[in-house]
Amino acid sequence: MSGTPYGKSMAKAAVEAARAAGATKKKVERVYNFNPGPATLPLPVLEELQKNLLALPGVGMSVLEISHRSKTFDGIISAAEADLRKLLNLPDTYAVMFLQGGASLQFTMVPMNLLPKDGSADYLVSGHWSERAVKEAKKLGKVNIAGSTESENFRRLPRRDEWKLDPKAAYVHFTSNNTIYGTEWWKEPEVGSVPLVCDASSNILSKWIDVKKYALIYAGAQKNMGAAGVTTVIIRDDLLERVPSGLPSMLDYKLHAQKKSAYNTSPVFAVYVLGLVLRWLLKIGGLKEIERRNEEKARLIYEGIDASGGFYRGTAEKESRSRMNITFRLPSEELEAKFIQEAAEQKLSGLKGHRSVGGLRASVFNAFPVEGVQALVGFMKDFQQKNG
Numbered sequence: 001m002s003g004t005p006y007g008k009s010m011a012k013a014a015v016e017a018a019r020a021a022g023a024t025k026k027k028v029e030r031v032y033n034f035n036p037g038p039a040t041l042p043l044p045v046l047e048e049l050q051k052n053l054l055a056l057p058g059v060g061m062s063v064l065e066i067s068h069r070s071k072t073f074d075g076i077i078s079a080a081e082a083d084l085r086k087l088l089n090l091p092d093t094y095a096v097m098f099l100q101g102g103a104s105l106q107f108t109m110v111p112m113n114l115l116p117k118d119g120s121a122d123y124l125v126s127g128h129w130s131e132r133a134v135k136e137a138k139k140l141g142k143v144n145i146a147g148s149t150e151s152e153n154f155r156r157l158p159r160r161d162e163w164k165l166d167p168k169a170a171y172v173h174f175t176s177n178n179t180i181y182g183t184e185w186w187k188e189p190e191v192g193s194v195p196l197v198c199d200a201s202s203n204i205l206s207k208w209i210d211v212k213k214y215a216l217i218y219a220g221a222q223k224n225m226g227a228a229g230v231t232t233v234i235i236r237d238d239l240l241e242r243v244p245s246g247l248p249s250m251l252d253y254k255l256h257a258q259k260k261s262a263y264n265t266s267p268v269f270a271v272y273v274l275g276l277v278l279r280w281l282l283k284i285g286g287l288k289e290i291e292r293r294n295e296e297k298a299r300l301i302y303e304g305i306d307a308s309g310g311f312y313r314g315t316a317e318k319e320s321r322s323r324m325n326i327t328f329r330l331p332s333e334e335l336e337a338k339f340i341q342e343a344a345e346q347k348l349s350g351l352k353g354h355r356s357v358g359g360l361r362a363s364v365f366n367a368f369p370v371e372g373v374q375a376l377v378g379f380m381k382d383f384q385q386k387n388g
């Protein structure tokens with residue numbers, strides 16, 4: 001059967017495959033993506049995803065097709081955990097879980113697991129997501145609002161002299177970066193021996209932290225660590241002892257920790273992406289290097305705002321400014337709309353602020369490149385010259 005049409009079509013297929021490969025090498029047009037989440041990912045991570053999507057090297061199957069109980073996935077999730085531990089210098093006394101349900105499910109799981117029926121939990125309220133956390137906790141137990149800046153539309157964090165902490169609280173909950181209002185806790189609140197619980201969804205791994213000050217940290221991956229679909233939970237072992245028995249299995253920290261996040265099907269793809277992002281972070285120099293980059297990016301934009309003579313106005317109080325989400329306004333809503341449209345034409349995308357703050361928001365998470373920030377600052381100068 002030599003020289004059969006089969007042989008011919010194989011040759012043709014090979015040519016087509018080569019063409020397709022050539023086509024993927026063509027430069028893909030990407031914009032600077034200022035979206036607040038899901039957010040921009042490191043380009044090397046996307047390239048590796050693309051390269052290995054059809055078959056993981058040596059496995060012959062896509063990561064989308066492998067069993068969550070396979071050796072391959074075991075390797076992927078173990079490496080992700082090990083890299084996370086390395087990045088954060090996480091002591092062995094903390095367990096790491098990769099769960100589903102987003103950060104929003106943690107608003108429920110935290111009180112369900114850690115707030116006893118006869119107890120009370122302190123919440124420092126610094127924005128929309130802290131309010132959501134309070135709303136869910138109230139359904140399950142007693143909540144004490146230990147500080148809130150709602151009356152000032154969350155333009156700053158609650159100051160220490162305003163806190164009303166309860167020394168007997170089951171835990172203190174705070175939101176380390178307020179994605180919508182553009183404020184960030186520079187230092188975690190000092191809460192003594194009461195366990196500190198942190199929603200770090202929008203600034204996890206953006207800077208060095210002393211993880212030993214925290215009892216529990218949770219974060220949806222889609223802002224600073226990867227794709228939507230997986231939530232990282234880091235919990236100190238002694239808190240697992242407080243988990244009451246009889247909780248619904250999927251909402252039980254103790255069970256998830258015992259089962260090493262494999263009680264049910266893990267979000268295999270999201271964990272894989274998370275692992276690639278963590279490896280990228282280690283490769284570029286870990287938290288020290290990413291903090292340097294984040295500091296530089298935020299400084300460039302805030303300097304642009306502050307040097308504009310009032311044309312651009314930051315919405316957050318200076319002492320509370322976030323490095324991750326930079327919120328600002330222009331002299332009028334018409335100009336804001338024009339800015340957003342013209343910026344998009346310059347490939348600066350996703351700059352519209354959240355409706356509760358209005359104006360503009362530049363989200364510059366870990367993976368956002370400094371060149372994109374320079375492009376934005378240049379555009380801001382131009383725009384002011386033409387419209388100021």
Ligand SMILES: *Cc1c(COP(=O)(O)O)cnc(C)c1O
Pocket residue numbers: 037101102103104105129175177178179199200201202220221223
């Ligand atoms: C985005 C965000 C959330 C909500 O995350 P989901 O994964 O959509 O549930 C919670 N907290 C903070 C600080 C966020 O930025």
